[in-house]
Amino acid sequence: MPLDPPVAAVLEMLANSGTPMSMVDGTPQQARDAFRSMTFDIRDPQTLPQVRSIEDGTVPGPAGDIPIRIYRPEADGPVPTVVFFHGGGFVIGDIDTHDDHTRLICRDVEAVVVSVDYRLAPEHPFPAGFEDCLAATQWVAEHIAELGGDIDRIAIAGDSAGGNLAAAVALVTAKEGGPKLAAQLLIYPGVDFREDDDLHPSRVENGEGLFLTAEDMRWFRSHYLHDEAHVDDPRASVLLAPDLTGLPPAIVGTGEYDPLRDEGEAYAKALEDAGVKVVLRRYDGLIHGFFGMGTWSPASAAAAKDLCEELRALLS
Numbered sequence: 001m002p003l004d005p006p007v008a009a010v011l012e013m014l015a016n017s018g019t020p021m022s023m024v025d026g027t028p029q030q031a032r033d034a035f036r037s038m039t040f041d042i043r044d045p046q047t048l049p050q051v052r053s054i055e056d057g058t059v060p061g062p063a064g065d066i067p068i069r070i071y072r073p074e075a076d077g078p079v080p081t082v083v084f085f086h087g088g089g090f091v092i093g094d095i096d097t098h099d100d101h102t103r104l105i106c107r108d109v110e111a112v113v114v115s116v117d118y119r120l121a122p123e124h125p126f127p128a129g130f131e132d133c134l135a136a137t138q139w140v141a142e143h144i145a146e147l148g149g150d151i152d153r154i155a156i157a158g159d160s161a162g163g164n165l166a167a168a169v170a171l172v173t174a175k176e177g178g179p180k181l182a183a184q185l186l187i188y189p190g191v192d193f194r195e196d197d198d199l200h201p202s203r204v205e206n207g208e209g210l211f212l213t214a215e216d217m218r219w220f221r222s223h224y225l226h227d228e229a230h231v232d233d234p235r236a237s238v239l240l241a242p243d244l245t246g247l248p249p250a251i252v253g254t255g256e257y258d259p260l261r262d263e264g265e266a267y268a269k270a271l272e273d274a275g276v277k278v279v280l281r282r283y284d285g286l287i288h289g290f291f292g293m294g295t296w297s298p299a300s301a302a303a304a305k306d307l308c309e310e311l312r313a314l315l316s
Contacts, residue, residue: 001284003257006297011209011287023092024219028122032092039097039292047295049103050074059139062131063124067117069095071106072148080111080182080315081149083137085169087160087187087289089220090121090129100292101159105185108308109315112149114140118165122223129224130235133165134172141179153315155183155248159291160212160260161220163189167238167267174247181248183314185307187291188253188260191239191267193221193231200262210257212288217259239267244274251279251310253303255286279310 003011023031053072058065073079082105086098095102095115106113118132137156144151158166163186170184195218197203207214225231234241252268254261261282268280283290283303294301 001256003287004285004297004299007285007287007290007293007300010296011211015209024215028091028120028223032094032120035088035092036094036097040099043100044295048100049107051103051106059136061135063119063128066119066132066136067095068136069099069102069115069117070147071102071113071115073106073110073112075110078150079148080109080153080155081140081144081147082106082109082111082113082185082311083133083140083154083156083169084113084115085118085133085156085158085162085165086115087158087162088120089216090126090161090164090224091220092120093161098159098162098292104291104294104304105157105308105311108305109312111155111312111315112147114147122226125226126224126230126236127233130165130168133169137169137173137181138179153182154179155185155311155315156181157185157187157311158189159187160190160288163187163264164191164236164238167191168235170247170250171234171238171241171244175243183249183251183311184247185251185311186253186264186267187307188255188258188288189238189264189267190217190260191237192263193225193237194240195221200266202262203259206257206259206261206287210259210287212259214259239263239270244271244276247271247274247276249277249279249314251307251314252281253291253307254280254282255288255290255303256282256284257286258288260288279314281306281310
């Protein structure tokens with residue numbers, strides 16, 4: 001399918017503006033500032049999904065307090081709770097840059113959403129971010145009543161690097177004593193740190209000029225994994241986990257023009273082969289990051305709505 005026209009127009013505008021499409025020439029902090037400037041800083045508050053309330057707080061983590069943001073929906077009674085991990089290659093992104101993602105999930109799933117501001121690389125390489133996400137998920141389960149949630153309907157979700165972290169948390173909680181999760185929403189997740197592009201051809205097919213580049217991915221990887229031995233650790237390369245049985249039902253969303261498409265779909269198949277209930281959705285014409293592009297791409301908005309509806313159905 002052709003590239004979604006509104007997405008193609010924005011990519012062309014960026015290419016012609018002289019704005020660097022890659023972040024590898026700068027420092028991690030410069031990349032964070034640039035990402036924030038193209039997300040949170042230019043967002044029109046009038047376009048944001050409306051929720052009942054938003055509250056900032058912290059939860060205890062393995063290296064100190066972890067900032068969180070709690071979103072509550074316009075719904076009464078015990079509701080599902082979704083623990084959300086933002087994307088950004090484990091190096092950039094925060095709870096502000098993904099405020100639109102979490103608002104959308106809160107509103108459309110009618111769930112409490114707890115967004116986790118986990119530690120970032122390279123200051124805090126693997127497994128620091130994963131450990132924060134696991135600790136936050138455990139805290140949510142322990143405090144589910146005060147959050148207004150339902151202990152039997154806790155889900156995790158994340159996009160890109162956050163999808164990786166969500167998949168890793170789902171794996172570890174299923175294999176190492178909980179908490180029991182009802183669902184996992186993995187939005188264009190990266191799940192394989194091996195550098196053999198023959199394993200996942202979309203890394204080459206979609207590796208240039210489509211927002212997330214192959215060069216960006218190598219840059220993120222170099223900052224997150226400071227030890228090559230970690231490549232085979234299932235908490236990083238979740239696709240390499242030897243046993244995926246018993247994991248919570250999964251919704252996996254991929255984009256046709258995303259370099260991470262093939263590994264996300266390979267993980268969905270691996271889960272299905274292990275007997276896990278899986279809903280796989282590939283959104284033709286869309287690129288990496290489509291979940292946050294709905295204000296100017298109707299096809300992206302429809303894809304995000306579809307994924308939220310699938311999660312809502314699993315948690316109903």
